[in-house]
Amino acid sequence: MSSTTPPTNTPLTYDQAGVNYDLIDPLKIAAQRAAAATGSHLGAHGFSEVGASRGESAYVVDVGPMYLASIVECLGTKPLVADDMAKLTGKSYYDGIAQDTIAMAVNDLITVGATPLVVQAYWAAGGSDWFNDAQRSQALVAGWKKACDTCQVAWGGGETPALAGIVADGRVDLASSCTGIISPKSRLSVGDKLGAGDAIVFLAASGIHANGLSLARKLAERLPQGYLTDIGNGQSYGEALLVPTVLYSPVTEALAKAGITPHYCANVTGHGWRKLMRHPKALTYRITSVPPKTAVLDFMQRECQLDDHEAYGTLNMGAGFALYLAADQAERAVEISRSLGIDAWVAGRVEEGPKRVVIEPLNVTFDGDELQLR
Amino acid sequence: MSSTTPPTNTPLTYDQAGVNYDLIDPLKIAAQRAAAATGSHLGAHGFSEVGASRGESAYVVDVGPMYLASIVECLGTKPLVADDMAKLTGKSYYDGIAQDTIAMAVNDLITVGATPLVVQAYWAAGGSDWFNDAQRSQALVAGWKKACDTCQVAWGGGETPALAGIVADGRVDLASSCTGIISPKSRLSVGDKLGAGDAIVFLAASGIHANGLSLARKLAERLPQGYLTDIGNGQSYGEALLVPTVLYSPVTEALAKAGITPHYCANVTGHGWRKLMRHPKALTYRITSVPPKTAVLDFMQRECQLDDHEAYGTLNMGAGFALYLAADQAERAVEISRSLGIDAWVAGRVEEGPKRVVIEPLNVTFDGDELQLR
Secondary structure, three states, X not given: OHHHOOOOOOOOOOHHHOOOHHHHHHHHHHHHHXXXXXXXXXXXXXXXXXXXXXXXXXEEEEOOOOEEEXXXXXXXXXXXXXXXXXXXHOOOOHHHHHHHHHHHHHHHHXXXXXXEEEEEEEEEEOXXXXXXXXXXXXXHHHHHHHHHHHHOOEEEEEEOOEOEOOEOOOOEEEEEEEEEEEOOHHHOOOOOOOOOOOEEEEEEOOOOOOOOHHHHHHHHHHOOOXXXXXXXXXXXXXXXXXXXXXXXXXXHHHHHHOOOOOOXXXXXXXXXXXXXXXXXXXXXXXXXXXXXXXXXXXXXXXXXXXXXHHHHOOOOOOEEEEEEEOHHHHHHHHHHHHHOOOOEEEEEEEEOOOOEEEEHHHOEEEEHXXXXXX | OHHHOOOOOOOOOOHHHOOOHHHHHHHHHHHHHHHHOOHHHHHHHOOEEOHHHOOOOOEEEEOOOOEEEEEEEEOOOHHHHHHHHHHHHOOOOHHHHHHHHHHHHHHHHHXXXXXXXEEEEEEEEOOHHXXXXXXXXXXXXXXXXXHHHHHOOEEEEEEOOEOEOOEOOOOEEEEEEEEEEEOOHHXXXXXXXXXXXXXXXXXXXXXXXXXXXXXXXXXXXXXXXXXXXXOOOOOEHHHHHOOOOOOOHHHHHXXXXXXXXXXXXXXXXXXXXXXXXOOOOOOEEEEOOOOOOOHHHHHHHHHOOOOHHHHHOOOOOOEEEEEEEOHHHHHHHHHHHHHOOOOEEEEEEEEOOOOEEEEHHHOEEEEHHHOOOO
16 A cells, blocks of 8 residues: 555656667577577478567477477566565465466467467576475476466476576576467468457456566565555555466467457557557557556556556556457457456457557557567 | 606595585485376376376477477586686687587487477576677687487477576576477387397597586696696697587487487487486496597596596496497497487497496496486
């Protein structure tokens, strides 16, 4: 609650939270160019890449009777919150952390229309003794298993290296790789059919998910009660941050069973709603109805003194996943998601126009040059 | 050279190098059990796992017209050697480190008969500024690209997170995921056909590869000139350690083109030649001809005062990959590998008998209970 917080003179922005994308980006660009030059190798095996998947959230290869999609995703710094909260409460939050890690991979893989089939675990600890905390280890295993059950994916195996000297002592670097197929091939959704007239459907987020945690941790340092601060609904800030990311593959699979193929999908992660204009096409994404912020993001926006442009350009603000659909399928998609316990809304539409996201009710616009992914 | 080293009273063993597998193993076992229980989820999508791949080096799913294989693999602590050597010589070794990282995944994936198709990069740095070293970043990108070229795989994309607080400052946690297919399905090699009478063919290693580096680093601390110690052939210990891991997929692909399907394969990594009895079958693996140790492993064995049982049970000792083949195809396999520039030898045979590895020329035996992988 803001009343528990002393007034602060300066807003807290993402740049202040210590991640400098200017340093990472030149490497990323060099890597993307080198990677693009390797796609032709698939010809040696009789296959080819789906060129439109370059720069999308998952990479797609045409192997003849089906497409193959694959990805590796890092969880990020959310375990630092779990570690701090474990010290404060004595509980382990690694069951939720496991779900977050799988969600990072699965929610990206499904954007291209893939059915996730196999998840591999990457748990790199700062030393062998990390695994010695039985409560934490069991929570990690149980949460990983449960998330696989929810997504109906096979947990293929993985790596549990002890990397003293590389991973910090007492910490763990968590990631997940996911492999799936797109079958029938008509399920491929890399944006070819994305266009004016499409409806935008949002699937509800459960909280901050796993992006914006550097900012969230920075804020915790400024709160007098830190992670134990009540966010206004009786829930502590730390508990609220640690609510695990929603797994959206049950929705996309149910849509496929109902004969609904999205024209495009966006996993709303880093860059917040700027991600809505992820596809390279020049189109305007007009949001006419803004879903409720989750309590923790409402709290963060207020406490960090973020204006709507900053908040919606950085965090998911209640919308964890976006589907771009033929307009006449939008209401049915909402019903299907709700029937699975995931709230959903028809939030807007795609229009002809310059590349930008217009959030009408908030009078916020993100221009095309505010998102640089490729 | 041992003359440059003061006499030491105690041999240096792997346990002393700081990796305690007893702590990791209970978690591993819990994870393996939970993972095994998720295989049935594939039925919901009309597919099934290849049960025999559980516990093998890559996980295999039957998707109808072909098998799908996937894996994620960590490089380990080899970058610490590269970082130390960069300080000593001013050179970047991350081109070789990139190849090592890809080799960890590709060389495991091919053991089940898969053609690697897509590699994803996982480069988690201790902070954004890690990527600011242009020489190192360029070497990493160039080496990654070159390894993809050698293996004819597509570099699909990846992750370059900055994980301050999780990855140690100035360090990088490198991993790779790899996805491939087994097509035609007759190329599957999970050991069904492995049996007495098979020949064992070794493919040459280039050096230590990427296993045993904790021990190697510990030894460097004991050498008066550390990584700059001459190993006896004019090469420094550090340079010799950093020779990148051989990529074996060109060999397995060439074998397939020649109509040779191994009955089984073992990537000789951690656990050294104990890995030769990786398959659960009760069989005796008799090695009758021991290939030359690479110079760096010969040096390590001498300097660490490892007896043959310890050395061959921990390090690759010159044999980086093992093929188990119908005896009448062994010489042809050796020729094919040599034609690709990778030395190879018919090293022994599979026999009826208790599960064990017998290295006849060295009078060393590893009993079945000396390898616990599942």
